Structures are given as C-alpha cells and as structure tokens.
Amino acid sequence: MANPELFKDLSSRRLTWLRFKRHKLALVSGGFLIFLYFIAAFCEFFAPYEPNWRNPKAIFAPPQEIHFIDNQGDFHFRPFVYGYSLTINPETWVREYTQDPQQTHSIYFFAKGQKYQFWNLFSAEHHFITTASGQYLHLFGTDKLGRDIFSRIIYGARISLSLGLIGVALTLVLGVLIGGIAGYVGGRIDNLIQRIIEVLQSIPTLPLWMALSAAVPVHWSPLGVYFSIIVILSFIQWTGLARVVRGRFLALREEDFVVAARLLGASQLRIITRHLLPSFMSHIITTATLAIPGMILAETALSFLGVGLRAPVVSWGVLLQQAQNFQVIVLTPWLLLPGIFVILVVIAFNLLGDGLRDAADPYGGHQS
Amino acid sequence: MSIDTILSIRGLSVMFKTEIGEHLAVNNVSLDMKRSQTTAIVGESGSGKSVTAYAMMRLIQAPGKITSGQIICTPAQQESFDVLQLADNSDALYHLRGGLMAMIFQEPMTALSPVHTIGNQVMEAILTHQSVTKAEAFELACAMLDRVGIADASQRMQQYPFEFSGGMRQRVMIAMALVCKPQILICDEPTTALDVTIQAEILALLKELKETIQISLLFITHDLAVVAQIADQVMVMNQGRVLETGSVRQILNDPIHPYTQNLIAAVPGMKQQDRLRPVSNKPDPTDYPSYSLIPVKGDRQVALPVSLIPEEYHL
Amino acid sequence: MTDNILEVNNFSVKFPLMKRGLLSRQVGEFTAVNNVSxxxxxxxSLGIVGESGSGKTTLVRAILRAIDPASGSAVFQSHTGAVDLCQLSNKALIPLRMQMQMIFQDPFASLNPRMKVADIVSEPLVIHRPEQHREHRQMVIHMLERVGLEADTLHRFPHAFSGGQRQRIGIARALILNPSLVICDEAVSALDVSVQAQVLNLLVDLQQEMNLTYIFVAHDLNVVHHFCEQALVMYHGSVVESGPVEQIFTSPRHDYTRLLLSAIPSLDPDIKLSPLDRNSLSLE
Structure with a gap:
C-alpha cells in the first residue's frame, strides 16, 4: 500500500529496525535484557559481596529497606539501611530479626569493599555499592548460611544467562547444519534426518535430561559440569530448529530468485551462502531468541532438582534449590527472589522474540 | 425499469499510515452506482480502486483509516443511509456485509476455507443471514450452486475447495455471495487469476446474473477489454483520484483524459502494431495534476481544467 | 539456409508421483510435457501460449535444465558449436549458461530482497567473468542505462522499486553477459498494462541491438500476437498447433486454438464476447 518511493535507500535491515521500534514492549524487554547481561558480565563489581561470603550476624535475615530519613526525622543524601537486632521467639525458637533504628549502615557507591578477582585477571576492591567495613547490606536478605541473596542472584545471573546464550549458539550450529543438509540435499538423507528428529522429540525431555546429567561424573570441575549441561540441553533443543531450517530451505529452494541464481550458473556454495542463508537469517535469530528462555528454564529445572549445576557454582536454579520446602515460603519468602528473575528474563526474551518476528518479515503483506 | 442511484459516494478519502509517513490511497473520490447496472472502476496497481470498494463495505483496517466522505446507500424499498455512520459491530453493519452487499475476490482459494466442504461453506453463509433449517439451507445451497453453473451440485457439495478448479471456485464464491440476495455485488478483479477461456465463462455468468436477478455490480479491474465486455458505466482511477467517468462507449471509444487515452493505446491489440504507446506509471502527480472533476457533455465528467478540454465537449 | 539457434525434438518431461509414508516410494508418473518438437x-521470437497447466513453463525450464527432462533432445547452437543440452552434466552446462538466460514472471520473487541492485545485476559477471572484476561496475551501470534505469539505482534494494522497474532489473541481469537466447517466462504478465507496454517495447529494442532470440511464454494471446513471429499452442503438455503467428490467429486449425481465440475479450464494447463451448469441441 505504501508508496515505494518513500522506501528508497532503506536496506531491509533498516526497515526491520523501523518496524521493531514500534513494538514498545519488545524494545523495553531488549533494553532490560541488555542491562541484565551487562550486570552479569561485571558481576564482581556490581555485587556487594562474594557469593560464598557468610555474615554470621545474619542467618535467614529478611531484606533490608533503604532509607533516606532517620528516626529523628532528619534527611540524609546518602541512603542507609538499618542493622539487624536478633531476638529468639521463646515459643517457637525461631530466630526473628528486626531492623534496629539505632544501627545505621550507610551505603557507598564506587567505594572500596571486599577484595575480588575480576574475571580472574586482576584483583580489585571497588564495588558499585558497598558499606563501611563491619557494617553490612542485605537488600534481598540472606540464606541459611548468612550469604547475601542479592550478590548471589547477580553471580547466578552470569551462569544462568550465559548458559542460555552458549546453549542456543550450540543449538543453532547443530540445527542449521543438520536442517540445512536435510533441506538442501533432500531425498534419502532428508528422510533419515527427519526420522531421527522424530525419535529424539518423542523422548520425554525431563527424564532424558536427568538421566544424562546423572551420568556426568561427580568429580568433574564446575566448569566441566557447566559445559556438559549445555551440551545435554542442546542435544534435544536442536531438533526444533533443524525442522524450521529444513522447511525454510525447502521453500526457498523453489523461489524464483534462487532458480535465477541456478540458471546463472552459480555454484551450490554460492547459492547457499549468498541467497539462502541471508534470506532466513532473521528467521533464525527470531527462533534463537525464543529458544533462549527454554534453555534457561531447563537449567533452572535441572539444578532445582539437584541434577544440574551443583554448589559451589551459583546459578538461579541452584539458588532456588533452597526454596524447595514449604517452610521457606512461609518463613523466608525472599529465598524465592531468584525465581522472580527467572520469570522476568523468560518473559522479556519472549516479548523480544515476538517483536523480532513481527519486524523481520518485511515482505509479508507488502503487495497491495 | 427506472434507472436510479443505489449507492452514492461523496468525497471519500482513505489514509494509510506507515512507518515512514502517510499515504492517501483514496483522495476525494465521488461515484454514483446506478441500480441494476454494472459500474467498473479501472486503474492500475496503486490507483486506489480496491481500497474504494473495501471502504464501501467498511473493511478498511488499521493502518488504514477513512478520513472523510459519505457513502449513501439506497436499497430497494428502504430509506437511504450513510454506510460510514453505522456503528462498528452494529446489526446494521452486519446486515450490510453479506446481506446488502457481497464481494468476490481475485483469488477464491484464499477466501474459501480449505478444511470445510464447499457445501458446508455455502450453507454457513445461508444460515448466518437467514432463519432457515439446515435442510432448507441445503436445498438453497444446492439450487444456488446449480444456478451458477456447477453441475451435480449435490454431489460436489461434499467436496473440498482443492478438488475444484480455479473457475469452479470462483463460481462457488459467486454462489456464496448471492445466497443472501444482496443488492450490490462487488467484484474485485474476479477474472484476473483465471485463464482466458474460464474468464469468458465467468464474465458470461455475471452478465446473465445481472440481467436476470437485477443485481447492481461494481466491477474492479485493470483490464480494459474486460471492462468493454461487462461495464455500463466506467470510472478511471489513478493515484487515488478519479480522472474520468462516463459510459463504457464514451470512455473506450472517445476518451477525453490523456491518461485514459494512453491506457487504451497501451493495450496490445489484435492487429499487429509496430510499437505500443506506453503510459508513465511513475507515482508522479505532476503528470496528471489534481484537477477536480468537472461535468462535460454527454453526462460524463473529467478531471481536467476547462482550457485542456476540447471545445466539442464543453457544456 | 536456416539458422536455428535451438532445435527441440521429441522432448518430454515427467514428474514422479510419490506416495508419502515412512519410506516414500514412486507409484507412477505425470507427463507434464509430452513429445514436443x-x-x-x-x-x-517464438511465442508459447497455453492455459495454466498446459506445461509451457515446465517446457522452457526443462530446456534450461532447471528441471531434468525425461527424454528427447534440445540442440543449442552455442558460440563453440552445437550441443545437446539434455546430454550435458550440470557442471558442463555452467559455461553455456552465459549464452541462455531467463526473465521471470514475478518481479517481486525473482530478485533477492537482501541484495542491492548492483550485486544482483553483477552476479552473472562475478560467476562467469571474475577476472574482469575491475570493469564490473562500469558494465553494470552501462547495462542499467540500456534498460532505462539511472545509475543511482545501484545501491538500492529491490523493494524500493515498482514492478516495472524491478522487471527492468531482472532484464539487466539476464542480458549483462550478452546471451544469444533469452527465455521470457510470462515476463510481462504481472505488470500493469502501461508498464507492460514499456517493457515489451524495451524487449523489442534490445532484441534489435543485441541480436537476441526470444522464447516468449505467455497466457495472454494478444501479447504473443503483438510480440512474436512464430507461436506454439500447448494443451495438456502437447503442442496442438504451431506456425506463424498471423496464420494461427487468422486461420486456426485446431479446435483448442479456436476456443482460446474466441475467449479473448475485445476492447470494443460493441463486439460482444461469444466464446465457443468447450464441450462441443474435440480437444484430445
């Protein structure tokens, strides 16, 4: 419908961007995810504490609130939290923390705090937020060993989020390669690959994952477990993508512009790299974006069940393992906070994927 | 039979908003459809001819919007009303689509559901607009399919659209459009996707229907030869505007507007010519600047300034 | 002396009918083109007319070996001598592809939407004349001028153009290697009548300038009548009539040709359409 003259000089990438910009939710989700990945990349700096540091003064302590006005009614530019005072309930013997207005712990930005090894490259001690030594800051509370949940969520983001990305990258390679072969070669090989995919997809995923991850040796290093979990997850996930790629290949192979290239005498390699792959790159990116939350959820599920990543590795799934019983929900609900982050990230990826999908189809309904 | 106006469009404009700006697809179009006649809108792609028809049935959807105009409809033995004043989702609008006006499309396959039998789809159309029993609907559907030239109608009602050829599907579409006895049938390029022999059959069917059931046809096409065969009144559109209106003989044998003249000259004829005379189709409004329609001799109108209209046409 | 650039003899194309299942197998075959010469x-210019499903597109695509023919021969007079296109391997065909090109029906589908015009038109050069890469740009600009496009189109994408302009880009791509045989597969069917006239005129001009031979596939008989000297009429995969266009149009011999001609609407409102009745004709 639109006047084609107005589209002059716009590349299809630019058009896609123009269309994507109209999806406000997708745009916000994209921004949110970039923000999270940024924090995860520099988690040592953003987290106030090491993930395994224990605060003996705070076991199962609730989140602290940030204040600007003290109990005298005076306003402070520097935000502060109140320290805990511990009482033991004489009837139930439960430790109860109350926030004690007598102890104010000021929050400092870009100040020196705990020493840490940044990316295992050099040691540093500046943190985005921290308190003076001897004082403490637990914005999301602490767990049964007195470890800071806020710091652990930030460290867990690094593992959980990167696992999604690397896993999907591996899925992509497998899916595009195998699906591409099936779609382009066709015939007997296509038939064989199709049947293998059907068999793989018919196996219930969770038991299969559990069986495979149970086979990962206990004595492997955390990094080894991390990569074996990625491989296990990708092993199932590629089948869906391979099907998509195969379908697109089959459809595109008959497109006029591909036939035209063949009649020009273009080699198979040229047809695949110059004509076929660019034509469904956007499709692949969209599918991949929508596959990332699946990866993250799968990791969370496995770790929650205790067959995925294991302590001392910190991932959101590992953190949620602590929230397995009813007592937690009643007495220490802040241990469920990692779950909120899982939900937010999954929703954000889905919204982003939807936006990308709508934007990436520039020729759907173009002709009047 | 008196010739009066069944539908009158006044100053219709439709705007489309896109990522990069606004586009006036229909620009101040006026049109009178005479009862029981065939009015053809001729134009090339992007002329706004389909959008005009969609506006008549209130089928314009976002990003499109009707920005101004009136569409006065005067059904037989009824008060006239403005189509654009009907509330969305109102009963009156519901009655308008399918009941008063019906539409057939260029590609019947996209308008038919592939998973339902032809019979079910035709009966569905009957049952939604008329209060009849299923058995009666079956009889009506059968009779209508027979009426549009589908042999063994009761047998073929059990079949699915993919078992029908393109021409047969278009006949089914016509049958579905006619079951509720509409007074206006809008045909949006109904023969463009068909082979020439099938096109001839469909044109013959539409002509015969017009004469026997006195339906008013609005025929949208880019093919001037089809216009010559079916139309009574013709309206030539370009870039969302009307350039010329008149009877089919006036437009085809004696065009006034240079665009119409060029369009006719560009058709490869049955006699061999050396060269075709092409028209510039570039969206360049300076080719045919926006003059408003003025009436000229012989009850026709042309969008040219008086100075450019040859003397003999002046009133 | 006759100088035939292409001679097609007893040419047939068949498609296998497959039964879908766990292991698909062939259960029969469908003859799309039947023994055409x-x-x-x-x-x-040779016109090939017929209705949809007559096998005209399959025939020309099989001559260019986009589809493999079942039997017959298609002898092409290349620059280096006569070759039977049906006998060559895909690899041996590649150098010959410079001399035979195709213009497609759909100007939207036949250009890669993700390539710039410069890359689309220069692709044949990149494939066949990689050693002259310095001159490619100049050759592309020259070719675009010849088809009536400005040099500033080079860096735009196909979606910036109207249907007629896109078809010109497709023509530029087909002609840049200076082919001798050009197959136009419904090349003007998707265009508006005014643009169709421009493109037809352009094809005529280029034919004279470059000494091109056209095989012109169309369902619009008027276009073939206007454009071609010889014509074939195809029906259900077979040629039912062939000869000079004038003869076919003025004194058709086959009933199917008569049926087609009778169905063409006239531009004159006073000449009423009176198509023959398909059922009263002996078409087989």
Missing part, C-alpha cells in the same frame, strides 16, 4: 530461428 520445435525450432527457433536466430534473431526471432
């Missing part, structure tokens, strides 16, 4: 004179 014709020849095309160098520098002339």
């Amino acid at each position: 014709f020849s095309v004179q160098r520098g002339s």
